[in-house]
Amino acid sequence: xxxxxxxxxxxxxxxxxxxxxxxxxxxxxxxxxxxxxxxxxxxxxxxxxxxxxxxxxxxxxxxxxxxxxxxxxxxxxxxxxxxxxxxxxxxx
Numbered sequence: 001x002x003x004x005x006x007x008x009x010x011x012x013x014x015x016x017x018x019x020x021x022x023x024x025x026x027x028x029x030x031x032x033x034x035x036x037x038x039x040x041x042x043x044x045x046x047x048x049x050x051x052x053x054x055x056x057x058x059x060x061x062x063x064x065x066x067x068x069x070x071x072x073x074x075x076x077x078x079x080x081x082x083x084x085x086x087x088x089x090x091x092x
Contacts, residue, residue, distance in 0.1 A: 011041055040066045040071060
C-alpha cells in the first residue's frame with residue numbers, strides 16, 4: 001500500500017542539503033547516501049547518488065523518468081545468479 005497523497009512524498013531532510021552543496025560546487029560529485037526509502041525529487045535530476053544496498057554503494061544517476069520513485073528501486077540488494085538446474089542442462 002502506498003503513502004497517502006495528503007502526506008506528500010517522504011524525503012530525508014539531509015538529502016536536500018547534500019544536493020544543494022553538490023550543485024553549488026559545480027563538480028560532478030557522487031553523493032553517498034544510506035537512505036533507500038526516500039523519494040527522488042525533481043531537484044535531484046542530473047546528480048549522481050551512491051546508494052548503499054547493505055554491501056556496497058551503487059552509483060545511481062538520476063534522470064527525469066526516476067522522479068517519484070524510491071532510491072531503493074535502483075540499487076538491488078540481492079544478486080541473482082540463476083537457477084541451479086539451469087547450469088546442469090547447459091553442461092550437456
